[in-house]
Amino acid sequence: MEITNAQQLHSYLTSYLKGQDEPLRTICSCVWQNGQRIRYNRGREKSERIKKEITLVMGNTGCGKTYTWELIREKAPFPVTIVNAMQFSPSSWKGEDMNNIVQAVVDEHTDRYRAIWAKGSRREPFEKYFGDIVANSIIVLDEFDKCRMGGQNNLDWERSYQFQLLKIIEGTNVNVKINDFTYTISTKDMGFVLMGAFDGMDRILEEKAEIGFSGRTRRVRSVPDDEDLIRYGFIRELVGRISLRCRYAPMTEENLYDILRSGKNSALEESRRLLEFSGARLKVEDGAVRALARRAIAKNEGARAAKSVISQLLAPACFSLEKDQTVTITDDLRCVVSSGGPGTVYKAPQIRQEDDRTADKKTEEKKVEHKKAEDARTEDKKAAAAAPEKAPSKLKAESIPAWVHRDIRRIIADLDSSCVGLFAVARPSVEERAAKIRSYLAQKQSDGLLSSLQASAVEERYLG
Numbered sequence: 001m002e003i004t005n006a007q008q009l010h011s012y013l014t015s016y017l018k019g020q021d022e023p024l025r026t027i028c029s030c031v032w033q034n035g036q037r038i039r040y041n042r043g044r045e046k047s048e049r050i051k052k053e054i055t056l057v058m059g060n061t062g063c064g065k066t067y068t069w070e071l072i073r074e075k076a077p078f079p080v081t082i083v084n085a086m087q088f089s090p091s092s093w094k095g096e097d098m099n100n101i102v103q104a105v106v107d108e109h110t111d112r113y114r115a116i117w118a119k120g121s122r123r124e125p126f127e128k129y130f131g132d133i134v135a136n137s138i139i140v141l142d143e144f145d146k147c148r149m150g151g152q153n154n155l156d157w158e159r160s161y162q163f164q165l166l167k168i169i170e171g172t173n174v175n176v177k178i179n180d181f182t183y184t185i186s187t188k189d190m191g192f193v194l195m196g197a198f199d200g201m202d203r204i205l206e207e208k209a210e211i212g213f214s215g216r217t218r219r220v221r222s223v224p225d226d227e228d229l230i231r232y233g234f235i236r237e238l239v240g241r242i243s244l245r246c247r248y249a250p251m252t253e254e255n256l257y258d259i260l261r262s263g264k265n266s267a268l269e270e271s272r273r274l275l276e277f278s279g280a281r282l283k284v285e286d287g288a289v290r291a292l293a294r295r296a297i298a299k300n301e302g303a304r305a306a307k308s309v310i311s312q313l314l315a316p317a318c319f320s321l322e323k324d325q326t327v328t329i330t331d332d333l334r335c336v337v338s339s340g341g342p343g344t345v346y347k348a349p350q351i352r353q354e355d356d357r358t359a360d361k362k363t364e365e366k367k368v369e370h371k372k373a374e375d376a377r378t379e380d381k382k383a384a385a386a387a388p389e390k391a392p393s394k395l396k397a398e399s400i401p402a403w404v405h406r407d408i409r410r411i412i413a414d415l416d417s418s419c420v421g422l423f424a425v426a427r428p429s430v431e432e433r434a435a436k437i438r439s440y441l442a443q444k445q446s447d448g449l450l451s452s453l454q455a456s457a458v459e460e461r462y463l464g
Helices: 006-014 021-041 065-075 100-120 126-134 155-170 201-209 226-232 253-262 267-277 286-297 304-319 356-386 402-417 430-446 452-463
Strands: 054-058 080-084 138-142 173-178 181-186 191-196 244-247 281-284 326-329 335-338 344-346
Touching: 006 021, 006 065, 021 054, 021 065, 021 191, 021 244, 065 080, 065 138, 065 191, 080 100, 100 126, 100 138, 100 173, 126 173, 126 181, 201 226, 253 286, 253 304, 267 281, 267 304, 286 304, 304 326, 304 335, 402 430, 402 452, 430 452
Parallel strands: 054 191, 054 244, 080 138, 138 191, 281 326
Antiparallel strands: 173 181, 326 335, 335 344
8 A cells, every 4th residue: 555645644544543533643744744845855955945843742651652653664655763762872871872863774774775776776876875765764762751851860861862862853964884884864854753651741731720829720731832841851952843742642441442343453353363374263252342442451551451461361272272263252251262062161360350340430439539639639729829928938838839849940950050061151140040040930920820929938948
């Protein structure tokens, strides 16, 4: 199947992925635009060329982010490479050199494009032909969220990593090895996809949506803006380059049911093909698909949990399976192996048999607990808004939100670290630090996230 436009690519992806229509539309547009940009820029002057897209992709584990790009990689008319962002290091002491991001594209796609080059009887050397193709590829940086400042590594390493990555995204010349031949490739026209789960981002988005001291209620956004990403731990220079953003919805029981029932290459479809290859057959009763989806979603690992559940269920039956036998998965998630007469029933010992009503009850209890917590937070905000203001000196430190302290410390750290390095200057003065903090507090007050009383308490604490 040849993909000629974004709609065709979207139809292809939705035959494998269910319940992710909105993010898939954004991604399909990104891929299509990259292909059009390559064709438009060919032979044009640098001043006339269209700039590339930098895309941010968010989503919980198991929602299909990586699988989407694995499917696109098979159909895209240009190289698409998925790399783990955390395997690289700005100084290469903790991981591979950052320039090896481009080398990963070369290593993965050399054989494919060598075959295309050989069929075309081209006069230009393979290194030049392939180098031009790599220069217009898309690189997907998985686990990108792990390189945020305040994450798993020290602050200096994370900040250095982001600036080094910014240099590659903006465009730099990188030396790569193509068949033991050193070739220089510019990253100026390479598209980048920054992908990750972004754990903790919801708390930042919810804080903005809470009832502020002005009494206004705000809608929770699903996709973060620039300030949200900066607060999460990314430098402003890197955030400013992001042009497209999308977020995958968490995997639900209904979505997983649709995938198992009708999705191409689903865990059930793979098991069915494997048994047919061995000369056996797999039958799944109508209620079994729903029961499998319910049990898999309870593991809280997304769509990949279905593979685990099905494999554990079929393993005892497959141990002594013979040709022409039929394996039937029943509604109560048991495997019955038969050859025409009464079958042998297998029950997977690894899977805890839990009544469906018990699982539903637990889900409802969690919803109720979450609703009570949200109501309590809302009441606290209303009470704080209605309470008369006291003198700043009498305000308790506990009334200042924890995220304010984190932001203030980050502002101070950024001011200090900006004056360390090759172009070191004197450390920021007290006046500069005070101006930065007061500007931050004024912005939060205008957003309705801080009262004047809280802002005064913060000034008293950090500025004296």
